[in-house]
Amino acid sequence: MAARFLWASRVASHLKISIAQRGFASVVLKDLKYAESHEWVKIDGNKATFGITDHAQDHLGDVVYVELPDLGRSVSQGESFGAVESVKATSDINSPVSGKVVEVNEVLSESPGLVNTSPYEDGWIIKVELSDAEEAKKLMDSDKYSKFCEEEDAKH
């Protein structure tokens, strides 16, 4: 737990954002937005970077493969655009906002485990050109997402 907080502190310092330490388990970074399907998004002007959250990677297990979309492909909020494979499962990655894919993290083809070890930094998955900046308002901030994760885990 302490090691994870230290890692998060270093990430946050690098990204110049503050973090919220949850009472247990996964790390949630402030200044990112979150979808209920456990993807994070960082918006920078009309571009957005996505990945899956620390909560998601922790529950998925060791990621052995990432299926990346083609450049130029359109993605829609809430719809699947790719998948990760872990254990014996393929799990959809859903787009937190709509847009056009302008960059994919090719490094994940050789090092899919970055999704586990660095979900908010080196494990980013795609970058898109936003088609509707207003969509981000439907997403959760870090406090709401933290609570969402706690409630989800508490049910099981």
Place this chain on the structure above:
Amino acid sequence: MSVKRVGLPLMNVVKLRGTPILQQLLLEERLLRSSSANWCIVNDGTNLPNIVMGLSGKPCELVELEPVIRDQVPVIKRFTGGGTVIVDENTLFVSLICNRNDVPDVQPYPRSVMAWSGSLYSQVFNGIGDFQLRENDYVFGDRKFGGNAQSITRNRWIHHTSFLWDYSESNMAYLKLPSRVPQYRLERDHTDFVCRMKDYIERAGFIEKTIKAVGTQFMLKELSFDEIDDSCREHLETTRLLTLDELKETLAKTTQNESIAQAV
């Protein structure tokens, strides 16, 4: 209808026999992505030997390409994760496609779904052969007889299993030893690692007990294959049969790479 069954979610049960595995997998992928119902698909043996790889499978690493090409063994890439199997009329298949809200105690993540399946099959194999879920396999003792794979979408998941009712050594020779093996395998070769389900349970009895176990959590409704609504086909289909040209090209590249490696 007994009182305890009131309020259970509905599960459609489809019993197949000898259905080609490609057809079964395409059906499952369609039902996962385009249906909102729960499904239990049982295929009592497929018709011909086929090799089936998981989504990320690479033929050059998993398959003995030369004999596969020579003997024209079909190679399929399926939409779920997991490893490579060769299936035939002595492989039994059980697939469970569920809405996450209909199985609320199960989180939509691989380990949670896997654990749920283990408890389901514990009912089926109660008192039979020291059954357990070991890592991600179904075993009797320490010998594998069932391999699992899953696909998880936003609100639904599939957990499907291929059961080794029986198998032929000559068919197994088409597969390479994978680089990722479960820890409990230790250094055992194939014949010491797997076992035949037919040595433990009757074929018809297994299917009956499995459906009965599913019936403890769902209200069952049996449908024939023809009764499945196939009007909605808007999903992205990732299951596919690899072409002979693809396999030959892979073999050529592999051979070339090996030659270069040897020359260096």
